[in-house]
Amino acid sequence: MTKDTPKNKTGKVLLTTLAGAGVGALAGILLYSQKGIERRRKFRNLRVDHRLRLRGDWNQLKGKLQQAYIQLTDEDLTYVEGKGHELVSRLQAKRKRQIVKLLNAL
Incomplete structure (x- = not known):
């Protein structure tokens, strides 16, 4: 093992400082x-x-x-103002169930 001399420590600190400043300047640019x-x-x-x-x-x-997608029920299309994400989640779940049914039938 080698001991770091004060001169060695100073060089490392200076090098680290310059590298940090360079990275900071590049990020700023x-x-x-x-x-x-x-x-x-x-x-x-x-x-x-x-x-x-x-x-x-x-x-x-x-x-x-309902005209475009006859399989959708009134329950599937229940919409509450401000909770559109719930409607979308129900429709996605129904679609997933239909795909699984189709794949299982093959």
């Missing part, structure tokens, strides 16, 4: 340059909004869904 700001803006726009926003009368929309 990438994040706060004009291109970095544009990248962040593009990334924000890529996010998908999964909230359900229904337009129009729910009963009309429900009727259209």
Whole structure:
């Protein structure tokens, strides 16, 4: 084992400090340059909004869904304002059950 001399310790501290400053400067340039700001803006726009926003009368929309997908019942299409995620979860579960039935029948 070798002992670190004070000169050796100073060199390591200096090297570490310079490396940290370099990484910080690079991060600052990438994040706060004009291109970095544009990248962040593009990334924000890529996010998908999964909230359900229904337009129009729910009963009309429900009727259209039942015409398009006859297997859906009134219970499947029960919608409570602000709880669209529950409706979507029920529809996904029903779809999964149908796929499993189909696969089991093969």
